[in-house]
Amino acid sequence: MALKILIAASEAVPFAKEGGLADVVGALPRVLAKMGHDVRVVMPRYYKVNREKLALTLLPGVLTVPMGIIGNQYCGVYEGRMPDSDVPIYFLDHEEYYGRSGLYEVDNQGYLDNDNRFAFLSKGTLELCKMINFRPDVIHAHDWHTAAIPVLMNTSYRHDPFVGEAASLLTVHNMQHQGSFYEGLMDVLDIGWEHFTFLGLEKENQTNLLKGGMYHATLLNTVSEGYAREMQTKEFGWGLEWVVRERGADLYGILNGVDDHEWNPETDPLIAARYSAVDLSGKALCKQDLQRNCGLPELPDVPLIGMVSRLVKQKGIDVLAEAIYRILDLDLQFVLLGAGEPWTHFYFGDIKAAYPRKFGVHIGYNNTLAHKIEAGSDFFLMPSAFEPCGLNQMYSMRYGTLPIVRATGGLDDSVENFDEANLAGTGFKFNELTASALFDTVGWAVYTWYNRRDAMERLIKNAMEKRFTWEEAAAKYEKLYYLAVEKRMGEKRSRGRSTEPR
Numbered sequence: 001m002a003l004k005i006l007i008a009a010s011e012a013v014p015f016a017k018e019g020g021l022a023d024v025v026g027a028l029p030r031v032l033a034k035m036g037h038d039v040r041v042v043m044p045r046y047y048k049v050n051r052e053k054l055a056l057t058l059l060p061g062v063l064t065v066p067m068g069i070i071g072n073q074y075c076g077v078y079e080g081r082m083p084d085s086d087v088p089i090y091f092l093d094h095e096e097y098y099g100r101s102g103l104y105e106v107d108n109q110g111y112l113d114n115d116n117r118f119a120f121l122s123k124g125t126l127e128l129c130k131m132i133n134f135r136p137d138v139i140h141a142h143d144w145h146t147a148a149i150p151v152l153m154n155t156s157y158r159h160d161p162f163v164g165e166a167a168s169l170l171t172v173h174n175m176q177h178q179g180s181f182y183e184g185l186m187d188v189l190d191i192g193w194e195h196f197t198f199l200g201l202e203k204e205n206q207t208n209l210l211k212g213g214m215y216h217a218t219l220l221n222t223v224s225e226g227y228a229r230e231m232q233t234k235e236f237g238w239g240l241e242w243v244v245r246e247r248g249a250d251l252y253g254i255l256n257g258v259d260d261h262e263w264n265p266e267t268d269p270l271i272a273a274r275y276s277a278v279d280l281s282g283k284a285l286c287k288q289d290l291q292r293n294c295g296l297p298e299l300p301d302v303p304l305i306g307m308v309s310r311l312v313k314q315k316g317i318d319v320l321a322e323a324i325y326r327i328l329d330l331d332l333q334f335v336l337l338g339a340g341e342p343w344t345h346f347y348f349g350d351i352k353a354a355y356p357r358k359f360g361v362h363i364g365y366n367n368t369l370a371h372k373i374e375a376g377s378d379f380f381l382m383p384s385a386f387e388p389c390g391l392n393q394m395y396s397m398r399y400g401t402l403p404i405v406r407a408t409g410g411l412d413d414s415v416e417n418f419d420e421a422n423l424a425g426t427g428f429k430f431n432e433l434t435a436s437a438l439f440d441t442v443g444w445a446v447y448t449w450y451n452r453r454d455a456m457e458r459l460i461k462n463a464m465e466k467r468f469t470w471e472e473a474a475a476k477y478e479k480l481y482y483l484a485v486e487k488r489m490g491e492k493r494s495r496g497r498s499t500e501p502r
């Protein structure tokens with residue numbers, strides 16, 4: 001049976017992206033549609049979503065969104081298509097909430113009205129169904145930004161003729177960011193203060209949207225099996241580990257795929273030369289091009305380590321900061337692209353000044369450079385403290401760039417450690433989140449590069465042969481949707497009501 005699936009998220013490639021969430025929402029709908037499902041996507045129309053360039057059409061009428069104590073809010077809805085597909089995407093066009101340069105923040109400060117902005121997205125998604133006459137079988141929400149959707153579906157929208165019967169799936173891409181706000185958000189959600197409890201949306205006297213979503217979603221998943229296990233522990237649960245454990249029977253791990261349209265060295269238009277596992281000659285040109293772009297000497301005989309990341313503690317940037325001087329004393333080059341905590345911008349700028357011939361840094365977001373780094377580097381570093389899935393290690397393998405990763409979450413699930421005896425593996429892994437473990441493993445990789453060409457060639461071949469396809473991931477999501485629909489129907493039959501969580 002083909003399903004009607006509504007996917008609601010705060011970002012999607014190619015329209016707006018801050019992290020891996022956008023890659024997932026950009027790729028999954030197209031594949032689900034190919035499998036025969038009727039898929040629609042909803043997200044905000046930020047300023048950067050250009051109506052003219054994307055040839056968006058304004059739907060007739062105005063969407064009315066009841067925002068509780070704030071009263072009704074109104075927005076226009078633009079319709080477009082997900083790239084290379086017929087999948088409709090709807091953009092909620094609310095000037096006051098979304099007409100800004102950033103998605104969530106400006107100058108590293110979260111917008112003060114993020115609670116209302118994303119309550120609006122959640123409620124707007126549900127209201128939109130009426131406007132476009134769409135009765136979804138399942139609504140798929142992502143992270144805290146749309147985590148209010150399962151809550152609303154179980155409460156104020158439980159009798160709604162368009163969404164009241166639908167099942168919900170909440171995908172948690174990151175447990176750290178929970179959408180925790182002033183308790184008064186309950187009056188905007190307008191679902192009744194009886195839900196502001198320890199076993200509801202309340203956490204530390206705040207309204208916690210992720211927690212609410214985790215309680216109310218029909219099913220839950222995260223983006224790797226490893227992280228599904230980790231998020232049930234104190235170290236990775238950010239105070240919600242017991243909620244995850246309570247919902248453990250309904251929690252699944254599905255590793256993300258690699259979007260072949262975007263990340264494929266055989267077709268990538270953003271890199272200097274195309275190449276494949278059969279003919280790697282183009283990769284040498286990509287390395288030269290990257291070195292030139294980063295102001296580094298164009299040396300083919302020195303290993304180059306790349307890193308593209310949000311420069312935050314989650315990504316192990318503090319550990320890298322501690323290890324970087326020792327790393328740069330090795331005979332190698334290092335290129336860093338990213339933005340994040342303000343101190344990192346100065347810190348790594350100073351490193352560039354101290355090691356101009358070895359270290360290249362670009363502070364900011366730059367998709368073209370990210371592709372050039374994937375293609376032009378020999379190794380790709382991800383020393384994450386935690387990593388629900390991680391995409392760059394998978395892109396790296398596809399580009400024959402060996403990942404050096406901390407063995408956590410999706411990094412541990414997707415990278416196979418170098419086995420010197422059997423010449424097996426696809427990268428280099430370390431366990432301890434310390435500067436010395438990081439340094440030792442970089443040293444191991446660099447040693448291998450200089451002294452074990454045979455091993456390098458095998459590892460590169462192994463890595464490039466690895467496939468993380470969206471077809472595989474989407475088939476798993478499809479199973480979850482069916483399971484969620486069945487569960488929701490069972491709940492409705494047995495309870496005759498849906499006020500209880502799940």
Ligand code: ADP
Pocket residue numbers: 018019020021023308309310337338339364365366367370389390391392
């Ligand atoms: P997260 O979502 O936690 O940031 P992921 O590894 O899941 O981490 O996804 C990060 C995505 O964002 C990757 O596609 C990566 O290439 C991209 N990315 C991160 N920082 C930058 C940047 N400064 N410039 C370009 N792309 C970036």
